[in-house]
Amino acid sequence: MTAYGAFTFVLHTHLPYARLAGRWPHGEEWIHEAASETYVPLLTTLYDLKEEGVQFKLTIGITPVLAEQLSDDTVLFNFVEYLDNKIEASKNDVAIYSTATSTTETTLEGARENNEHLGYLASWYQNYYETVKSEFLERFNRDIIGAFRQLQDEGYIDIITCAATHGYLPLLATDSAIRGQIQTGVASYERLFGRRPRGIWLPECAYRPAYVDDEGNIRPGIESFLREQGIGVFFVETHTITGGQPVGIAAGDVIGPYGNIKRRYVIPSAKTPTIPARAATTFKAYYVSETMEGAQAEQHSGVAVIGRNNSTGQQVWSAEWGYPGDFDYREFHKKAGTSGLQYWRVTGDKVDLGHKDYYHPDWAEYKVEQHAEHFSHLVGDLLRAYHKQTGEYGLISSNYDTELFGHWWFEGVAWLGKVLRHLANHPSIDLTSACDFIEQHPPQEVLHLPESSWGAGGNHFTWDNGDTNWMWGPIHECEGRMKKLANQYDDPSEGERTVLSQAAREALLLQSSDWPFLVTTGQAREYAIQRFSEHVERFNRLALSLEEGKPDVGFAVEMWERDKVFPNINYKWFS
Known part of the structure; x- marks a missing residue:
């Protein structure tokens, strides 16, 4: 039977940089917790499938800043x-x-x-x-990144990259900062995975087209920076493709930290009008228009975009009716005072934590099988309906934060494995990766994308609001100083290069979207402010020493020993 469509999970794997930056409740223990509940169990599931002969395929993004930490001897x-x-x-x-x-x-x-x-x-x-x-x-021989790399080398997964420290690209003030984020991320990927990336997860699915700034300069669209690095595809939120009101994650009714925003704020409407509904669909990939040529340009950039499928996505993301809310699954929020272990199940809709029933792993296992079968049927039904309506071979890209599985939804990793097993045996569905799909089925249409994200309201509010706006002044100031220093030093001494390289690392670390995100969600407000401020202070000290002609090599070496991130960084990427 000829397949009538393709499916890929797209898993975005990311945590803030936390090496030697606290343990509990905020800091490096975030990595340990995610590794024990998500990363290692996911590898176990995928290697088990491989050894069973299941021909699965999926797309996994691992951010450079997380990959660096998962390769660090101290963290491990x-x-x-x-x-x-x-x-x-x-x-x-x-x-x-x-x-x-x-x-x-x-x-x-x-x-x-x-x-x-x-x-x-x-x-x-x-x-x-x-x-x-x-x-x-x-x-896995103590090598999480190596285990993922082997799966990619054997053709089971396609690992995509991200901006180096998950910087929020549309709000960065200089092209050099955007270029530095992406080029550093690509270099880290090459070092750890032995090849160049074909695709990228834009931090927070945040995109903006080209525009003219206040000084009359044309700022290239994000697609231009991706094309420079040979990156062929990225992902956006549903409404960025289809238009209309934000749905799913951008609407805020989801599990995990994104759901905290709607509970803490009345989200204002977007500064630009709501994107009008249009005929575009997330069942297709599109070429992004060459926005440097204007809003109505017919030329395409050579970079493709894929939108998140909301119908499948909400089966996991939805806080109201998604699978993770099933009464027999493990309760995330209640922990034993003796050990911190979670001995309770969800129990019921809006049941108070004090009245939760005890967890039964066998009950949960039964539900995992039911939900995996339901999801697999849903994928088949959606692709079949699209093919019947259009006669076309469609794609479903089901996009999630990797940490939803195992961490937020404890049974989620087992569910992923069962879904992959079901779909691998489905005669009418091809399991694929996003990059393979683009190569095998090049887009036939060009699409103009609006400025957007998968944050609350579908805009930049989550990262730029009354509680976080103060962060952007220091970020933009550091961008300008880093660019000036990179242009100034053409032939630095060894000591100057050491300081310039560490200044570039600190510039990247302070640009992380995690700091404003953690402030907005209220998860770790004080910790995020402290971390952001520390990186700003470190950058300023290093930059000032260079500007005064007295490079502080000792401090740069000290900070390198503390951070140990992006060892092959080139400060000229920020010129």
Whole structure:
């Protein structure tokens, strides 16, 4: 049977730079937690599928700043320590509940049963973390990035890149800063994955076309910077393609940190009018217009764009009816005071945390199979309907933050594996990657994209609002100083090059979209402000030493030892 369409998961894998920048509740432990709940379990699932002979394919974006951290010896050493602590905590809970069970009066059968079940769950968690540790040390040889690289080399996944530190590109004031973010990201990718990237996840799916600035200069559209690096495809939010009101993630009714924004703010309307609805569809890829030629230009840039499919996306993203809200799945927000382990299930719609029922892994496993089968049927139904309506071979790109699976939705990694198994056996659906799809089915139409993101309201509000606007002045000032220094030093001494390189790293780190995001969502407001301010202060000290002709080499070396990121950076990328 000839396939009538293709499907790809697009997983965006990212965490802020947190190496040696605190452990708990904010800092490097974010990486350890995600590695234990998402990255290692995902690798286990994909390698299991490979060994079973399942011919799966998907797109995985790993941001350069996260890939650097997952390759760092210190971070990985601390990860093993984190796993050991989790194993010890679960063992302690086993002992606590075993003692409580043996000393509970036989007349209190309910209490005895509860303690027995909690003891079972503690033992279950002990086995879980011991398995993660074994997989990491033995199966993947302490090399998470290497394990992903091998899957790409063998043709199972397509790894795409991102801007170096997830900088919010549309709001950067200079072309040199945008170019520095992208070129540093590409160089990091080449070093870690042994090839150049074919695709990119724009940070926060944030795009802007070319425009004329206040001084009359034409600022190129984002697609121009991608083309310079040979990048052929990127992704945008649904409404950027179809027009109309923002939906899904941009509408704010989602699980995870993006959902916090709608709960904390009344989101203002976009500064530009709502994008009019149009005939474009997320079932197609399009070439992005050459926006340097004007808003109505028919020329295309050579760079393709794919929109997020909302119908499949909301099955996971939706806070109201997505799979993760099923009553039998593990409750994310309630943790045991003894160990921090999560022993409860969702239980019911809007059930208070104090009234949650205990988690039953076997109940959750049954639901995973049901939901994987439902999703697979949905993909087939959507592609079949599109083909019947248009006669065309369609694409569904189902885009998510990778950390939704395993971390926010504990059972999500198992669900991903089952969906891939179902779809790999579907005779009418081709599993693909985004980059393969573009090469095999080049776009036939050119599309003019509006300025947009997948943030609240579909615009820049999440990163530029009353609580974060103060950050952009220092960011823009640092951009200008970095550009001036890069242009000034054509033949630096070894010491000057050391300081210039570290200044470039600090410029990238302070540009991270994570800092305003964490302020807006309220997740880690004080931590984000502290981290942002530290990187600004470090950059200013390094830049001033160069401007005064007294490069502070000692401080640059000290900061390099602390950060250990982007070792092959070239400060000239910022000129």
